[in-house]
Amino acid sequence: MPQSQETSGPIDAWKETTLQPTDITHPDYFHKIVDCQWACPAHTPVPEYIRLIAAGRYADAYLVNWKSNVFPGILGRTCDRPCEPACRRGRVEADPVAICRLKRVAADYKGDITPLLPRPPAVKSGKRVACVGTGPASLTVARDLAAAGHAVTVFDREGKAGGFIRFQIPRFRLPEAVIDEEVGYVLNLGVEARLGEPITSLKALLAEGYDAVFIGCGAPRGRDLDVPGRKEAASHIHIGIDWLASVSFGHVKAIGKRVIVLGGGNTAMDCCRSARRLGGEEVRVVVRSGFEEMKASPWEKEDAMREDIPILNYLAPKSVVHENGTLTGMTFERVRAEYDAAGRRSLVPTGEPDEFIAADDVLVAIGQENAFPWIERDAGIAFERNGLPVLDPVTLQSTHPLVFFGGDAAFGPKNIIWAAAHGHQAAMSIDLLLHGKDLHDRPPPEVTLVSQKMGIHSWSYDNAVSIDLRYKVPHIEKGQALRDITTEVELGFDIDLAFKEAQRCLNCDVQTVFSAKLCIECDACVDICPVDCITFTKNGEEAELRTRLNAPAHHLEQALYIADGLKTGRIMAKDEDVCLHCGMCAERCPTGAWDMQRFLIDMAQVGARSSALAL
């Protein structure tokens, strides 16, 4: 009778409340462990392309990206990077892997990939689809559907395709050549581009007999300021996104020496940095909220401050000060944040004297709104009270069965990667519609799980864990950067830095797969695990079990991998949270009960199976 083990208590007593073994065959289980890919709206297989970069296979890395997110070169410079806060590296070390800038490396060093791209299919479906706008959402729809043989026409009121990407993101962050290239890859699939043709009526468009219409016209209206003096001094007050577009077109080439930028989002950051390059010497960003709560990405705030732009917080605009219509500055009321019992914030005046900031120009970047003046009220599209269309959240179909929305036009201002994700879903819906199928009967992702074992202790991935800290992307010298608004500030990683940064990736897609029937409970995996994430113990309720694992496991959103069927009646519980995927458990396992298996999940796309992109 074994007494020495922890199993001396009756196991059966726990049966009612104990954890069930983990179903690792569910596609979501291992997908969630690849935190970056799970967090990416387009579910780009991040570790997969980072390994390709480390291997010097830049073109392949680019194509993995291109398939998922359509604009690797653009996103590699401008993405909002939801993957990086999710990166496991940030939980076991100081900073996440520089995923976004590695994506740019793939784009920078890929060479000529045009022979590897799909060609317009010879067999056409005979169906016609119109896309309104040529931003990232529309172009994603166009790419997916054109590659599947549908005839796609994209419309834009401007003479060039790209939408927000082309006209609102400044050139010093995103060179036009990159836009031309990646927009070109889409249009070259046989997409008809009707540029300089504003759509003024949805009904008229539908009357042209399209089989489906996708609306990806963005959130084109910048929110205005409503304070005394606004109208009188109008000639020196500009709406941020319109001003950025005018700069992009070359209509605006200068600004006053003293500039106030209102707003705390990324558009405000683009405005202030553009102003610095057009003659602004004293450029200040003023936000109502606290610095920490600003919507702008932390790195964009850093970039602005590095260019000598102070960010002043807790100042609410009160009035525009002018002398006979000539702007002289603005006054602000000092506020502070107060939180109610529910944690809701309100900004209340502190009672201190108002602050006056002198200025020659004011840029207003306090938000964007959706506007669909060209959609007739009786066109069959229902709208919510906030002005957004009523949509099926999965299919993105509006109340008109042939009309779909995506990107900022669908749910308000988000970002490029969300637009691409919407584009894929809308394209999938439209393709199902054109084939007369149920829009909710969506194909599942393709999943592969393959052992990486090459020899007794060698793996087909580089399982050594780098201890390097995050590498910084080199920037061009500040003086040079500020002289010309088209000079790109970030130089991108060179190949050597890219390799070192790529090696920081923990290969979270190479999964630890456990087989209880092979396990002899020798503890070798428990002893070697550098992060103490494996425990053999008595089963129990999850909350209670988490308290008696070998290391704290408080991140409830991170799964415990549970396996039963061990000889002693215990369970194997692995906290997935901090696993380094180093493969040490598998190396030290005498029976092969642990194996390292590469998990690749390919989200379903229109026509993905037939494309030349299977790598």
Added chain:
Amino acid sequence: MSFLPKPKLHHPELATNDIGFTRRDYEGAISTLCAGCGHDSISAAIIRACYELSLPPHRIAKLSGIGCSSKTPTYFLGAAHGFNSVHGRMPSVATGAYLANRELIYLGVSGDGDSASIGLGQFAHALRRGINMTYIVENNGVYGLTKGQFSATSDRGSTSKKGATNTDAAIDLVGLALQLGATFVARSFSGDKAQLVPLIKAALQHPGAAFIDCISPCVQFNNHVGSTKSFDYIREHNEAVNRLDYITGRSEITADYAPGEIEVVVQHDGGVLRLRKLATDYDPHDRTSALRYLQERTVAGEIVTGLLYVDPEPENLHQRLNTVATPLNALEDRLLCPGSAMLETLNAALR
């Protein structure tokens, strides 16, 4: 063996002990033993015990002989002193080191070949002299390094991996240690750290000769059906006489057990052993009855584990020799050498 070192990154909430070290700071180089070797679990248990006791690694001397077990000091306490001696001669080196410097914490790691065959005499004398050390035998009952011959602790009637039956009687190191006067004797199992870690902690703090026979399955050559040192066999036949908690400082004793179930043993240095009795009739302070109990249970086919004997007031070699409190290696020549006049007097007295 693994080719890569264990990754340096650790759990973000890895705790530190009273002297500011994490458990990872007590590690050594990565093991070159076979994957799954019981010895690696014992190394992990030693690491944990030293960490939990907040022992300064540089005050520990780890000594070993030859064999798989004797390689292991490389794999723990990388910042401690180490001496990898001749086969079976670890106890002599330990004795010399202990005489020269009584202030270090001595940890001898040996195996069944090193201690029960070539070094049996050395083993015996280290224990009977009362060397203040922790002597761990990583006992796998097989010569793993030479591919699976029976060792002196292989049980009569057990079979080798190739199928041969052992016809010789086994040496029971625990029985020997009890007879020879060791003042702390325990047996444990590499696959049960909940039992092993407190035993190692108590042994390290025991101010006398402490011996732990730790059964440690050889996954490569002695983990088959017919072996009496396999994971399965040990788990099936393991009979623990008690569970031990080692506590530094008396204040932590809490009365969460029924009376009679718990025995509290206060060690010489103030450390507290809290013994939870599993075999109610077992008394860990009676050498004679311990020997009898062990022999009876062995005949019944059981493997008795736990703290088998402890003398809370042990006597060690320095006490018996009445040496000065200052370590000999710290004394000046003037004090160590009595001078020629004193030598003359001494010689004259003996003529």
